[in-house]
Amino acid sequence: xxxxxxxxxxxxxxxxxxxxxxxxxxxxxxxxxxxxxxxxxxxxxxxxxxxxxxxxxxxxxxxxxxxxxxxxxxxxxxxxxxxxxxxxxxxxxxxxxxxxxxxxxxxxxxxxxxxxxxxxxxxxxxxxxxxxxxxxxxxxxxxxxxxxxxxxxxxxxxxxxxxxxxxxxxxxxxxxxxxxxxxxxxxxxxxxxxxxxxxxxxxxxxxxxxxxxxxxxxxxxxxxxxxxxxxxxxxxxxxxxxxxxxxxxxxxxxxxxxxxxxxxxxxxxxxxxxxxxxxxxxxxxxxxxxxxxxxxxxxxxxxxxxxxxxxxxxxxxxxxxxxxxxxxxxxxxxxxxxxxxxxxxxxxxxxxxxxxxxxxxxxxxx
Amino acid sequence: xxxxxxxxxxxxxxxxxxxxxxxxxxxxxxxxxxxxxxxxxxxxxxxxxxxxxxxxxxxxxxxxxxxxxxxxxxxxxxxxxxxxxxxxxxxxxxxxxxxxxxxxxxxxxxxxxxxxxxxxxxxxxxxxxxxxxxxxxxxxxxxxxxxxxxxxxxxxxxxxxxxxxxxxxxxxxxxxxxxxxxxxxxxxxxxxxxxxxxxxxxxxxxxxxxxxxxxxxxxxxxxxxxxxxxxxxxxxxxxxxxxxxxxxxxxxxxxxxxxxxxxxxxxxxxxxxxxxxxxxxxxxxxxxxxxxxxxxxxxxxxxxxxxxxxxxxxxxxxxxxxxxxxxxxxxxxxxxxxxxxxxxxxxxxxxxxxxxxxxxxxxxxxxxxxxxxxxxxxxxxxxxxxxxxxxxxxxx
Numbered sequence: 001x002x003x004x005x006x007x008x009x010x011x012x013x014x015x016x017x018x019x020x021x022x023x024x025x026x027x028x029x030x031x032x033x034x035x036x037x038x039x040x041x042x043x044x045x046x047x048x049x050x051x052x053x054x055x056x057x058x059x060x061x062x063x064x065x066x067x068x069x070x071x072x073x074x075x076x077x078x079x080x081x082x083x084x085x086x087x088x089x090x091x092x093x094x095x096x097x098x099x100x101x102x103x104x105x106x107x108x109x110x111x112x113x114x115x116x117x118x119x120x121x122x123x124x125x126x127x128x129x130x131x132x133x134x135x136x137x138x139x140x141x142x143x144x145x146x147x148x149x150x151x152x153x154x155x156x157x158x159x160x161x162x163x164x165x166x167x168x169x170x171x172x173x174x175x176x177x178x179x180x181x182x183x184x185x186x187x188x189x190x191x192x193x194x195x196x197x198x199x200x201x202x203x204x205x206x207x208x209x210x211x212x213x214x215x216x217x218x219x220x221x222x223x224x225x226x227x228x229x230x231x232x233x234x235x236x237x238x239x240x241x242x243x244x245x246x247x248x249x250x251x252x253x254x255x256x257x258x259x260x261x262x263x264x265x266x267x268x269x270x271x272x273x274x275x276x277x278x279x280x281x282x283x284x285x286x287x288x289x290x291x292x293x294x295x296x297x298x299x300x301x302x303x304x305x306x307x308x309x310x311x312x313x314x315x316x317x318x319x320x321x322x323x324x325x326x327x328x329x330x331x332x333x334x335x336x337x338x339x340x341x342x343x344x345x346x347x348x349x350x351x352x353x354x355x356x357x358x359x360x361x362x363x364x365x366x
Numbered sequence: 367x368x369x370x371x372x373x374x375x376x377x378x379x380x381x382x383x384x385x386x387x388x389x390x391x392x393x394x395x396x397x398x399x400x401x402x403x404x405x406x407x408x409x410x411x412x413x414x415x416x417x418x419x420x421x422x423x424x425x426x427x428x429x430x431x432x433x434x435x436x437x438x439x440x441x442x443x444x445x446x447x448x449x450x451x452x453x454x455x456x457x458x459x460x461x462x463x464x465x466x467x468x469x470x471x472x473x474x475x476x477x478x479x480x481x482x483x484x485x486x487x488x489x490x491x492x493x494x495x496x497x498x499x500x501x502x503x504x505x506x507x508x509x510x511x512x513x514x515x516x517x518x519x520x521x522x523x524x525x526x527x528x529x530x531x532x533x534x535x536x537x538x539x540x541x542x543x544x545x546x547x548x549x550x551x552x553x554x555x556x557x558x559x560x561x562x563x564x565x566x567x568x569x570x571x572x573x574x575x576x577x578x579x580x581x582x583x584x585x586x587x588x589x590x591x592x593x594x595x596x597x598x599x600x601x602x603x604x605x606x607x608x609x610x611x612x613x614x615x616x617x618x619x620x621x622x623x624x625x626x627x628x629x630x631x632x633x634x635x636x637x638x639x640x641x642x643x644x645x646x647x648x649x650x651x652x653x654x655x656x657x658x659x660x661x662x663x664x665x666x667x668x669x670x671x672x673x674x675x676x677x678x679x680x681x682x683x684x685x686x687x688x689x690x691x692x693x694x695x696x697x698x699x700x701x702x703x704x705x706x707x708x709x710x711x712x713x714x715x716x717x718x719x720x721x722x723x724x725x726x727x728x729x730x731x732x733x734x735x736x737x738x739x740x741x742x743x744x745x746x747x748x749x750x751x752x753x754x755x756x757x758x759x760x761x762x
Contacts, residue, residue, distance in 0.1 A: 030661055030701055036709035075626075075663070076707070077633040084708065123630045126623035127582050237659045238622035273658045289618045290655035322710040353709030355410065355429075 006043050006088040008351075008361040013344045014306065014327050016044040018226065018263035022305040023254070025330060027270035027297065032310040032323035034267050035076070035084065036353050038228060041265055043088050043105055045069050045226050046115060066223040068114070068212050070261070072188075072205055073230040074121035081118065082107045087357035114216060117208050120187045121230075126238065190235070194244025198235075198253045209260045224262035229254065233268050236296055241288050247295035254300065268297050270309065304330030306344075313350075322353045325361065403545030404464030404597060405638075408434060413704070416597060416640055417548035419460030420453060421488045422731040424548060426697075426720070427666065428705035432547070435597070436632045437703035438641040440664035442652070447672045449695065450644040452553065452724055454603055455481050457642045459551050461599040462562050467592060471581055471602045472570040472610050478562065483555025485727065487546030554726050570610060577615050578624035582631070589637055600628070600641035605660075607646055618656050625663040665703040670722065671696045693721030697731055 007015065015037075018024060028034035045067045071081065085105040110116035186208050190197050209225055232250065239245040258264045278286040278294035286294075301307050309326045326348045351361045408415045408430035415432030418424055418439070424432045433439055443450040459481040461468040470477060551557070566588060573580045589598055606616045614620055632639045643664065650657045652669070661667045672695035697720040721734035 030658065030667065031706060032710055033706055033708075035707060075629070077630070079633065079635055080707070122626070122633060125626060125630070127579060127586075127627040127630075234622070234626065234659075234663075237618055237655075238626060240617070240619040242617075242619055269658075269662055271658045271662070273653050273655045277653070277655055287618075287655055289659070293655060351709075357708065359709065 004358065004360040006047070006358070007040055008359060010347075010349055010361040010363070011040060011359075012044070014308065015041050017344075018265075019305060020262060021258065022263045023258060023300070023303055023330070023332065024263065024265045024306045024308065025297075025300050025304040026265060026267045026308045026310070027301075028267060028310045029269065029271045029312065031312045034308075034310050035080075036351075036357075036359050037308065037310065037325070038071075038230060038265070038267060039081075039084055039088060039105075040359070041226070041228060042069055042071070042085060042107075042116075046105055046110055047088075066221055067226065068116065068223045069226045069228065070117045070119060070205070070209050070212060071228045071230065072119040072121055072232070074125065074234045075231045077122045078118055078120060084357065114212060117186070117212050119205055119208055121232075121234075124187045125190050190239075195249050195252075197239075197243070198245060198249055201235075202253055202256050205257060206260050225260070226263050226265065227257060227261040228265045228267075229257070230267050231269065232266065233293060233296060236292055237289055241292070247292045247299060250296050251299050251303070255303075266300055266304075268300065269293075270297055302331030305332050306330055320352055321350050323351060325349050325351050402464075402595065402597060403547065404460075404466055405435070406432070406547055408432070411704075414638070416464070416466070416599075417460050418453070418642070419456030419458070419548065419551065420729045421548050421550075422722075422729055423453065423456075426668075426699065426702075426731055428702040430704065433640045433642075433666075434703050435638050435640060437665040438628070438632065438643060439666040439668065439703065440661060441642065441644045442647045442657075442667070442669045443644060444647045444669070444671050446648070447695075449670050449672060449722065449724055449729075451603060453729055454601055454642055454644055455553075456551055456729060457599065458565070458601055459484070459557050460549055461597075462557060462559050462565065463549050464597070465561050466597040466599055467588070468565045468599045468601065469568060469585060469588065470565060471568045471585075471600065473567065473601075473603055474569075475565075475567055477603070478565045478567070479556065481557040481562070482551035482553045483557050484559065485550040485552050488548040488550045550727060552727055553724075570612075572612070577612065577620055582624060582627050585628075586631055589631065589639060594636065596638065598637070598639040600639060602641065602643040605643050605645045606650055608649065616650070616656070618659065621656070622659055622663065625660060629663060661700065665701070665707065667700040669698040669700065671698065691723045691725060691730075693732070693734060694723050696720065696734055697722045 026034050026037055046069055073081065085107045088105050107116055107118065111118065186204060188201055188204055190201065192200065205227075209227065213223060213225055215222075232254070236245060236247065236250050254264070254266060274290060274293045275297060276282060276294075277284075277290040307328050307330045309328070311324050311326070313321055313324060326346075327344070328346045349361050349363050351359055353359050405414045405416050407413065410429040410431075413430070414435045415427075415430045416435060417432045418427075427433060427439075441450040441453055458468050458470065458478070462481065463484055468478075566584075568581050568584050570577075570581070585600060592598070604610060606621065608616075628641065631637060632641065645657070645660065647657075647669065650660075652658070652661075673693070699720070719734040720731050723730045723732070
């Protein structure tokens with residue numbers, strides 16, 4: 001199979017032109033995860049202008065935009081994204097030793113340059129690690145932390161110091177790009193119930209977006225912020241109706257976050273038990289988890305401009321195919337004026353993730 | 367790093383590191399802090415891996431030759447058998463032998479006393495027929511064991527001379543010094559090892575905290591308080607089994623936050639943790655949304671489907687060749703650590719049908735193939751003579 005650039009040509013029109021205030025839903029299943037596609041979105045938005053010029057030029061947009069990305073990940077930590085983004089090398093892997101240094105996407109450097117921000121929804125989302133060491137940490141039900149409080153460094157935790165220091169409290173504005181900290185600057189905590197808990201998360205993420213949007217001297221135009229929400233359906237699955245978070249609340253939450261950003265990408269699990277068990281024809285009655293998940297996933301697809309579905313090959317696993325990618329128009333397609341949504345057509349292609357991290361995307365039979 | 371002699375292995379032990387130090391190469395020594403024999407870099411991408419205690423399972427894990435540090439493996443099992451429990455015991459015993467810190471959740475101390483006894487390093491215990499000794503390709507001696515599954519990647523880093531004949535004396539001495547990565551265990555014996563007393567048992571006691579929170583706290587406390595180089599193994603047998611866990615544990619809002627936090631705990635860059643979880647599928651079918659979320663929260667997902675007992679007789683009479691034990695069940699891989707997180711594909715082991723055989727000494731995973739139907743001889747012959755036209759009859 002021939003080498004393909006980090007952004008395979010077949011994929012480029014789909015990932016590099018996201019219309020204003022659009023939602024893109026990226027659904028994955030257990031055996032066909034979407035991380036590689038998220039990385040391609042990152043690459044399309046953040047790679048050096050020399051690479052992206054051609055890609056953006058195709059879509060008739062006005063040259064290189066000032067693009068920034070906020071990645072909120074609920075299932076994977078900073079280390080994973082950092083190391084995988086580094087593997088987005090545009091030269092062929094046999095030359096990797098020589099090119100890795102300056103190709104690839106260095107998320108840590110981009111964080112320093114304020115083009116990228118990572119919001120960690122994994123580390124401390126449910127259980128607060130410092131509670132184990134009995135550090136007094138007030139739990140804010142609605143993060144009513146006054147903004148006037150000076151940024152407080154977190155207490156030295158028993159974790160050895162290679163982990164980046166988390167921002168100790170939600171709501172604090174302490175992301176200092178000048179600091180030499182590399183890594184996540186914001187960790188999400190879920191506390192409280194229902195919409196209040198979600199609102200707190202929304203505020204935390206919105207703070208990060210605002211900090212990224214804040215003009216830097218030397219940058220002319222307002223940056224376009226792309227928000228990637230990686231598997232927020234975990235929130236829904238792990239809270240349940242007893243905590244007052246359902247599909248409607250989640251939908252509102254995503255919509256609230258969309259207001260802050262240029263475009264939003266939402267990744268979801270769409271395994272068949274999570275989608276089909278909720279239908280009336282299912283053999284057994286659906287659990288609340290299944291109903292709410294199905295409602296959220298389907299509702300999001302209806303609100304999306306574009307839906308990208310990843311799934312396994314129906315005919316069983318193959319050695320040179322990782323899965324099937326289907327790009328289709330979402331429920332919100334065509335609501336904007338014509339032409340604003342880029343030119344792409346619905347398609348189904350195969351993809352193959354190589355051992356070195358490169359991806360080739362090709363049609364059936366090619 | 368790149369120019370190091372590969373066949374020695376980075377986990378070569380203390381004396382090698384000290385030798386490096388004495389030759390005034392502090393950077394080199396710093397680059398390889400692994401003095402831990404239980405950890406070695408993956409042949410695939412160099413990330414640290416540790417053995418599951420079963421070589422066959424190590425080889426299944428997407429070319430890493432072991433379970434990568436920071437990853438979890440979920441083993442689901444159908445029916446009332448306990449093959450997954452055997453795998454867990456191997457995993458625990460390997461941890462004990464390697465002086466890693468083993469945490470067992472929800473099991474009494476008797477569980478730890480029934481760990482299988484140590485035979486020796488897996489390479490020695492592996493009675494491989496030395497058929498191909500003579501006809502080996504000498505030029506690719508480093509890779510000679512990479513291709514075949516049974517020996518696989520896990521064997522490739524071992525001193526090659528265990529199968530070689532020329533340098534056998536020298537390499538045998540070498541092997542005596544080199545600690546093994548994976549050991550073989552005997553299920554009929556009991557493990558006696560000085561560090562077996564170090565296993566931590568975390569009871570599923572009811573406290574006033576929400577369920578699982580206290581387990582997570584204890585795990586976290588012992589991981590953060592241990593010396594930085596300690597390797598931990600977390601073992602959770604029969605997760606959600608109602609004889610162990612209260613009913614509220616199987617509520618999504620209880621179990622999923624726990625697994626998510628376990629993931630968080632393991633992904634911390636300073637922690638060196640692996641975990642293995644088993645789950646009874648008869649009680650929690652894979653078609654339910656909860657189980658799917660449990661799977662999504664794990665890095666590796668494997669299902670064991672044991673054959674019903676009557677299938678044994680069938681399989682023995684059938685096409686199983688001499689010397690092979692009949693398979694006891696089918697093993698399905700749904701997700702493999704690291705590989706699927708990146709997007710899947712490109713592994714020679716993915717997409718195959720696997721059969722497993724548990725014998726006294728090992729858990730073996732082999733490619734599964736259906737035997738030809740036994741009682742169908744007449745039909746086959748009949749088909750061959752009448753239904754299929756003779757070659758001469760075919761005119762083109």
